[in-house]
Amino acid sequence: MHRNVAFAPLALVTLAIPSSAAEKDFLAGRVAGKPVTCIDPQMNNGPTIIDADTILYNANGRRLYRTGPVGKCPSLRPMTTLIVEIRSGQLCRNDLFRVLEPGTSIASAYCRFRDFTPYEKPKKP
Known part of the structure; x- marks a missing residue:
């Protein structure tokens, strides 16, 4: 199964x-x-x-996943939109994505995801 899913970045808070x-x-x-x-x-x-090397996915408030592109993805920066190709029902390492600049209709060349590193808030005692 092949699905294209567009995710709009929530990067407004990182502008300043x-x-x-x-x-x-x-x-x-x-x-x-x-x-x-x-x-x-x-x-x-x-x-x-976050920047050309860092993408964060918020799983549930307690857990974030940090990933980024394999190699360089020159168009990746805050305030752009990711167009992600999900082929297995999950978002995986080496899945393809493209970047769409605000105000444009032509996406960038394909980039690939790295592994996803979970970052979790410790449970309160």
């Missing part, structure tokens, strides 16, 4: 802060887990694009 600071802010207080190859796209609130 540098990319590395934005990533640290999102991941502050969270503990990194073992990287996974796939995540359930229906259990995630669309991506937040």
